[in-house]
Amino acid sequence: MRMNVPEDRRYTTEHEWAALEDGVVTVGITDYAQEQLGEIVFVELPKEGDVIKKDETFGAVESTKTASDLYAPMSGKVIEVNDPLADSPGVVNEDPYEEGWMIRVEVSDEDEFEGLLTAAGYKKIIAEAAE
Amino acid sequence: MTGRRGLDFAEPLIFERGSPGRRGTSTLASPLGTWDASREAPSEFLRRGPVGLPEVGEPEAFRHFVRLSRWNFAIDLGMYPLGSCTMKYNPKVNEAAARMPGFAELHPYAPESWTQGALRLLYELAHGLAELAGLHAVTLQPAAGAQGELTGLMIIRAAHIARGGARTRILIPDTAHGTNPASSALCGFEVVPLPTGGRGFVEASVVERAMDERVAAFMATNPNTLGLFESEIGRIAEIVHAKGGFVYCDGANMNALLGKVRPGDMGVDVMQYNLHKTFTTPHGGGGPGAGPVAVTKALEPFLPKPVVAKTGDVYRFEFDRPKSIGRMRSFCGNFGVLVRAFTYLREMGIDGLTRVAEMAVLNANYLRVNLRDDFQLAFDGPCMHEAVFSDKKQKASGATTMDIAKRLIDFGFHPPTIYFPLVVHGALMIEPTETETKETLDEFIAAMREIARECRESPDVVKGAPHHTALGRLDEVQAARRPVLRWKRECEEKPRPR
Numbered sequence: 001m002r003m004n005v006p007e008d009r010r011y012t013t014e015h016e017w018a019a020l021e022d023g024v025v026t027v028g029i030t031d032y033a034q035e036q037l038g039e040i041v042f043v044e045l046p047k048e049g050d051v052i053k054k055d056e057t058f059g060a061v062e063s064t065k066t067a068s069d070l071y072a073p074m075s076g077k078v079i080e081v082n083d084p085l086a087d088s089p090g091v092v093n094e095d096p097y098e099e100g101w102m103i104r105v106e107v108s109d110e111d112e113f114e115g116l117l118t119a120a121g122y123k124k125i126i127a128e129a130a131e
Numbered sequence: 132m133t134g135r136r137g138l139d140f141a142e143p144l145i146f147e148r149g150s151p152g153r154r155g156t157s158t159l160a161s162p163l164g165t166w167d168a169s170r171e172a173p174s175e176f177l178r179r180g181p182v183g184l185p186e187v188g189e190p191e192a193f194r195h196f197v198r199l200s201r202w203n204f205a206i207d208l209g210m211y212p213l214g215s216c217t218m219k220y221n222p223k224v225n226e227a228a229a230r231m232p233g234f235a236e237l238h239p240y241a242p243e244s245w246t247q248g249a250l251r252l253l254y255e256l257a258h259g260l261a262e263l264a265g266l267h268a269v270t271l272q273p274a275a276g277a278q279g280e281l282t283g284l285m286i287i288r289a290a291h292i293a294r295g296g297a298r299t300r301i302l303i304p305d306t307a308h309g310t311n312p313a314s315s316a317l318c319g320f321e322v323v324p325l326p327t328g329g330r331g332f333v334e335a336s337v338v339e340r341a342m343d344e345r346v347a348a349f350m351a352t353n354p355n356t357l358g359l360f361e362s363e364i365g366r367i368a369e370i371v372h373a374k375g376g377f378v379y380c381d382g383a384n385m386n387a388l389l390g391k392v393r394p395g396d397m398g399v400d401v402m403q404y405n406l407h408k409t410f411t412t413p414h415g416g417g418g419p420g421a422g423p424v425a426v427t428k429a430l431e432p433f434l435p436k437p438v439v440a441k442t443g444d445v446y447r448f449e450f451d452r453p454k455s456i457g458r459m460r461s462f463c464g465n466f467g468v469l470v471r472a473f474t475y476l477r478e479m480g481i482d483g484l485t486r487v488a489e490m491a492v493l494n495a496n497y498l499r500v501n502l503r504d505d506f507q508l509a510f511d512g513p514c515m516h517e518a519v520f521s522d523k524k525q526k527a528s529g530a531t532t533m534d535i536a537k538r539l540i541d542f543g544f545h546p547p548t549i550y551f552p553l554v555v556h557g558a559l560m561i562e563p564t565e566t567e568t569k570e571t572l573d574e575f576i577a578a579m580r581e582i583a584r585e586c587r588e589s590p591d592v593v594k595g596a597p598h599h600t601a602l603g604r605l606d607e608v609q610a611a612r613r614p615v616l617r618w619k620r621e622c623e624e625k626p627r628p629r
Contacts, residue, residue: 036556041608041611041612042611062611064611065533065550066551066553089612090608090612129556
């Protein structure tokens, strides 16, 4: 199984990635998540200005197989949404870590980032799930 | 291969058939003269162009739909092992009963004195269902399983409010039916998912940690969607009751329990039946459904009104129920469906229904044991009415659960439920039901083994399936991403028969 897990960001057990820069975290789903979901047909995201809370759902992705909630890796205010995903959700399958990003959030507590999984920690989780 | 060799017709959309002005019927001129719409309705409501209905004759219309029906699959055509849907054969005597003029032509506003037979049927069906559930009273109003869930949750909410304390949470195992969290959310509750334990069901200790005074109810599908009995339900009910919560059982999988186990004895306070599953009423596109709800004596005052009551030998609607949550459905629910379910209940009797549960579980286990060498079981060990496999053993071939499901169509079987429950990756959820013969089960097993062999030796056959249907594999991704919901003459595209 292909398992692309970039070292430059952190992860959740629910298969979201989080990249923090200057108090703003960019959030998306992992390569493993998009592969498990299959072809994504719909992405539901919050609006700019919405406040999201760590570990709570902030949206959902739907594929031909299933629908799955998205969980916030950190708390804060949504300052940017990847609007093109509404028309071309398949980008999440093609490029989950770059073009397929979902939201940018002004975080309320940067320390939350340290509590997220490292690339190594996340790799272990997906290896166990594949068992 | 037992697949199809039939003669299927290529058939366009009905809009692409016919000829301008062609009609299927002729009507007499109205004795009232021509009717001028512009004198009867405001101009903004007047249609500006033609309606654009198909213009075809009766034989053309009839053949169109009969031809399309031959592209389809039905329980009257073959085995339909759709997990957790209990697609069992619907006895035709149900139809005879439902079509009796005294039932079929009864006006819902006819006075009670004229409708005693129908009221008696509702009364006796409700009592029969209460008895099978081991509960006190039943409402027949809900029009489907999910509306039954909503009704049950509204009853639970009303009971908490009547006690003086509204509660906000529902605990739901991750192997529950998807409608359970949806119904809870619709009723305004916050859903707390509970993880499945290592043996495939929820452990009491997990409920103990999650249970507090905010929790309105524990809601479980039992048997769950892994086809396993929630074996700690008794202990779980004690924990939930001790903290003032209720236990809701989704009764969609009652086929495994009929006459064997009464949910009331497990500590269940509320449950819904799915008559279109367990009680052989039409299902899926052939609905409508019916989702009666059974409750304990303590919850009876909250049932939707009216209920059918009996005084002496006289049946009547009882409306004077001040604590009732109100009406959930007009009139008496889907009455025709209730007639069919009552017919089945009386035809089978308690001994017959007990045999149903025995045979449903035996058939599922027969498939489980015969397929476990070729397909990975999610949980090894005896199952209830359904067995859950996955595509893990086929991984190396590149063929997936979706491909296996599509290939089964070529062998003349409806695919099972796939990719559900979510806790099993690549799930194939197979529920044969009690109405399939051993010969049919053996044919199904042979087809599944053949597909497993194809995955090893010629996986492209599986990945390209179905090959013997009128249309090949449909593009589900495009259908979801770019659905064309309105036909337009310009974008006319002929179907591609194979």
